């Protein structure tokens with residue numbers, strides 16, 4: 689089993705329903721706050737369940753949800769069938785979109801599951817899609833010195849704020865015995881420093897800037913905004 693098998697399967701990365709709800713509300717709100725007023729086309733790439741898609745869609749003309757896992761896309765299609773400005777696309781279909789047609793690409797909590805070469809290839813394919821003022825927002829980047837214990841601490845802090853502490857402690861024990869931990873031990877998670885992100889951006893003709901806050905609850909992880917370097 690690799691990461692994509694894991695996401696395509698019947699996994700549970702949330703310790704309880706409240707965690708799942710509050711996670712999606714929090715990232716939905718954090719994403720909306722980063723969008724310029726009335727944005728055109730937004731792609732949420734590697735969107736997962738995207739439970740806050742309706743909220744994001746109220747702040748743009750068109751929201752495209754894209755995920756590599758076919759089972760995730762199928763659920764999204766069922767959920768958003770009939771929504772006027774939300775569509776679901778496979779990653780290959782995203783790559784075929786018109787150059788310059790996208791205002792914002794969100795990639796949150798995805799790149800840790802890709803190799804550096806795959807990430808660079810992905811950003812190389814996505815950057816021509818950007819409109820002249822368009823940007824790619826990459827959230828939840830794990831810095832090289834970030835530990836599993838730091839992840840656990842961030843979850844417990846979130847659980848304390850949102851009052852699901854007991855479930856979080858039980859969930860952490862469950863995670864220790866889960867496929868997630870086994871795959872994480874086998875494949876690891878890809879980490880980037882600020883310098884790594886800036887250098888990768890430069891190689892692709894993009895200026896990468898770390899933003900003061902990360903998207904989501906884990907402020908030990910990092911968010912970057914990438915825009916085309918002036919010609």
Ligand SMILES: C[S@@+](CC[C@H](N)C(=O)[O-])C[C@H]1O[C@@H](n2cnc3c(N)ncnc32)[C@H](O)[C@@H]1O
Nearest residue numbers: 695734735736755756757760779796797798801
């Ligand atoms: C941790 S979840 C993040 C979901 C959502 N962005 C969030 O922040 O809650 C990672 C998601 O990325 C998707 N994914 C992994 N590799 C991908 C790739 N190469 N292209 C598109 N999606 C990918 C997985 O299927 C999974 O749904």
